[in-house]
Amino acid sequence: MERLIFTAVLMVVLIANFATSEVAAGGAVVVGSSNPKEGDKLAMVQEEEDMDGGFSSLDGMLQWAIGHSDPGVLKERSEVAQRMSPEELNKRQTELKELLEKLKMPSDAQLMLIAVNDLDNSSLPLEHHLRALEELLVLVEHIDNAIDLQKLGGFSVLIRILNHSEPEIRTAAAWILGKANQNNPLVQKQVLELGALKLLMKMMKSDTTEEAVKALFAISALIRNNMNGQNLFYQEAGDTMLQEVLSNSNLDIRLHKKSLFLIADLAESQLENENTAEISFFSNRLLLKAIVDSMASSDLDLKEKVCDVNGH
Structure with missing residues (x-):
């Protein structure tokens, strides 16, 4: 949902800054119905579709973006576009395609790989490592992501930093391992083979309460039904x-x-x-x-x- 909203908002910006080929051909940009009531109904339908699980098509997303934009701005931009030469319009379209390509949302696997690489980079400051751990904590909620994390070498890195000098880092790593192992036999097997259990039990003797709590959580998740x-x-x-x-x-x-x-x-x-x-x-x-x-x-x-x- 957040990605769709982000894309829709992006569409509003792009519509306001780039002309389409239809405008170049002399077409008009329709920004709303002449009947206010019909326009309100259209907005309600689009919002209901969004609530039901997103836009049914790219056209629906564009209509939503146009309907929630400033008609005055769109009209002004369309008039500018009509005065452009074909070469200028082609240049704008190329820029638009390049911008959309750059703004593509990364997949969960890509986000996890970035986080793992950051954790594996000892030259980065503590804040970067903590941010990477926060991202992994959210991503491993999904069982498929937890399985993919092993393929990316994530568990090896997480288990290694259970020996980190900072309690905050050790605590976050244990928490992620606990979440990843919940009701996930495949991940349990992988993490056990990497020797995580002994390190987690060692963390139980920590003077930091939160570290011991998260370590015990991870231990329970790791050996439950195993x-x-x-x-x-x-x-x-x-x-x-x-x-x-x-x-x-x-x-x-x-x-x-x-x-x-x-x-x-x-x-x-x-x-x-x-x-x-x-x-x-x-x-x-x-x-x-x-x-x-x-x-x-x-x-x-x-x-x-x-x-x-x-x-x-």
């Missing part, structure tokens, strides 16, 4: 990590909630895959005690999550 990821999580002492989080009352409540949410997921997954789980998640008595102790919290949402774990 037995290979869960077995690797156990091998890296993931149960101990969660037990330490729940046992530390000084940590942000979000970490406690996300830990219990992950525990509930792991418990459900083990019940469904008893023969494939290599390690029993609830063999850690300290973790079990930490879960039970969480019931003493005054946070109702936290208690509800404890009950979800106990329900398994």
Whole structure:
């Protein structure tokens, strides 16, 4: 929708600055109906078409652009165009084509590639890297984009900067990985093979709360419904990590909630895959005690999550 609106606005500018071949032939530019009511209806129809999912054709977009432009300006421009020579008009048309070519909106893949290249360029300032991460955070919402990001070498770059010296960069990278891995087995496999899990678990010890929260979010997304990821999580002492989080009352409540949410997921997954789980998640008595102790919290949402774990 934003691209269509942008293009329509562009059309208004171009119509006001460049003459068409029809005008050169002596034709008139119709900027509206002689009947105000009919003109209002046309505008309403065009707006309804826009609301329903965009313009049905390029002609419809042009009509919308003309209808929302200044009739006086269009009339003045058309009169100027009629006085132009064929050579001048051809030159204007060539300029118009070149301008439209330059203003083509890049695809999501192109935008991701630009962002990845910026992240991979250590000579760029921190602001450029943060801007690139913000763009990727939006783009990976779409599952196809998340898959394409691997083809562009994006995950390798993101995982590498999990070791970045700036917490803000590490936090954003973890957040993107978490979003990209949600309900996406193919991406989970790729990211696990690149060694992201161990780095994310290391980030859980960060002094920055937001970094730890986003790291735990990414861990949960990476191993959810993924037995290979869960077995690797156990091998890296993931149960101990969660037990330490729940046992530390000084940590942000979000970490406690996300830990219990992950525990509930792991418990459900083990019940469904008893023969494939290599390690029993609830063999850690300290973790079990930490879960039970969480019931003493005054946070109702936290208690509800404890009950979800106990329900398994």
